[in-house]
Amino acid sequence: MDFLQILDAPIQPGGLVEWIPAVPGGLGSWSRDVRETSHNHEEHLRSAFEYRALTHREGGRESWLGLAIEFDEPMSVPSVRSALVAYINRHEVLRTHVVLKADRDARYRTERYTTEPDTVRVKMARIGWYTETPLLLEQIAGSFDRATAPLHWPAYRFATVARPDSFTLFFAADHSLVDGYSLVNAHHELSELYRAAREGRPPALEPTGSYLDFSDAQRRAADVADPEHRAVRTWAEFVARFGGRLPPNPLLTPGRAGPAEEGTGPVQLARTRLLLDDAGATRFEAFCAASGASPVGGILGAMAVAFRETSGADDFAVIMPRHTRTDRSWLHSLGWFVGLAPLVIDVSDDPTPAEASRRSTAELSASRHGSELPFLRVADLIGVTGSPHTVVSYMDTRGAPRAQAADDGAARVLRSHSYADDEVYVWVNRTPGGLRMHARYPAETAGDVPVFLDRFADLLARTAEAG
The missing domain is CATH 3.30.559.30 (Nonribosomal peptide synthetase, condensation domain)
Known part of the structure; x- marks a missing residue:
């Protein structure tokens, strides 16, 4: 599997659609989650917070990782929507948000908020038809840069580029939500969720634990280290x-x-x-x-x-x-x-x-x-x-x-x-x-x-x- 800077990816042009996660009522309907934030995540938020204070920029910080999956068949809009919702339901890290707060002495604390499965929907936004790969990738890269800002939810975004006989599915997320192994696994998971939706059957996927549980256990163990x-x-x-x-x-x-x-x-x-x-x-x-x-x-x-x-x-x-x-x-x-x-x-x-x-x-x-x-x-x-x-x-x-x-x-x-x-x-x-x-x-x-x-x-x- 190639690992490429997005502007170097050989993606065929076509019709670009962005799939934007949203929850009716916004974060106000989410529950306070007492599970602790990992040190990795907190360090990342600290850096983002200080960067925003220095530059006054609200967009992303160009620290996202992503995936492009090729499908050699016409795109089914209902199946894509079903697959994305199922993926969000499967991984709790996509249904949580950590708020970073700093006092006058620059001491930080975090608060986590989480929403239940089946509460996140994906909105379909048609961007346009592209005939040139460089212009298409510039559009996608810019959108992902803005959408994956770690201080906001969602810090991830999906997109598709459809052609008459094929399509490409994109997933990009801030580094606080994913690592390299996550994306290797995501290829199989998103492909299987799409094909299961297309064929009207349950997906054949292994059960998975929640990164939130891991973060909580790791944080508590690390905090008592000397x-x-x-x-x-x-x-x-x-x-x-x-x-x-x-x-x-x-x-x-x-x-x-x-x-x-x-x-x-x-x-x-x-x-x-x-x-x-x-x-x-x-x-x-x-x-x-x-x-x-x-x-x-x-x-x-x-x-x-x-x-x-x-x-x-x-x-x-x-x-x-x-x-x-x-x-x-x-x-x-x-x-x-x-x-x-x-x-x-x-x-x-x-x-x-x-x-x-x-x-x-x-x-x-x-x-x-x-x-x-x-x-x-x-x-x-x-x-x-x-x-x-x-x-x-x-x-x-x-x-x-x-x-x-x-x-x-x-x-x-x-x-x-x-x-x-x-x-x-x-x-x-x-x-x-x-x-x-x-x-x-x-x-x-x-x-x-x-x-x-x-x-x-x-x-x-x-x-x-x-x-």
């Missing part, structure tokens, strides 16, 4: 290595970029490519096993070697998202089930790819505890401010329903465009078709990031070929 928690110790050791702060990325050109675009910040570039086909990825995995490394360790090892060759730095320091779906009940849940773990790979002695892969595998095991507490809670306990500058994510989607169909073009994960002059994100996904990479990095302060990405891709290819 500086002796192993996640806190892991992070404290990491930042101590870099003078008590999150390490900057030495590949970037120092200094801030030019004027902000419409008050948002410096724009980021995107790069997407197939690193290895399935046969090549299988050979690379065999190399990792023979080297005493895991496939993820092998990927990080290749990155570390490429990083050393490009920057000359002694350490490859990154933050790695790790999923927190620790119970089977969360397996099919929609939500933000992600923790962050720091890791440092020593490359000062110019290790071979095999040695770097072994070191990365060991570091992955040693640092895994860092993701056991949300980063906001850790940051409060150790006194660190700011956000990570270098993030590397890995996800294996081969076990997901309809994974092969997605790889063949039936679905694509989408993201909004981003603004930052000090962030480098690299996503590597193992799919039935091989290893895919998606990256984003600053346009004006990119420095040697493109060189690093090319060297990483080339090293993977050479290693897979040589074994």
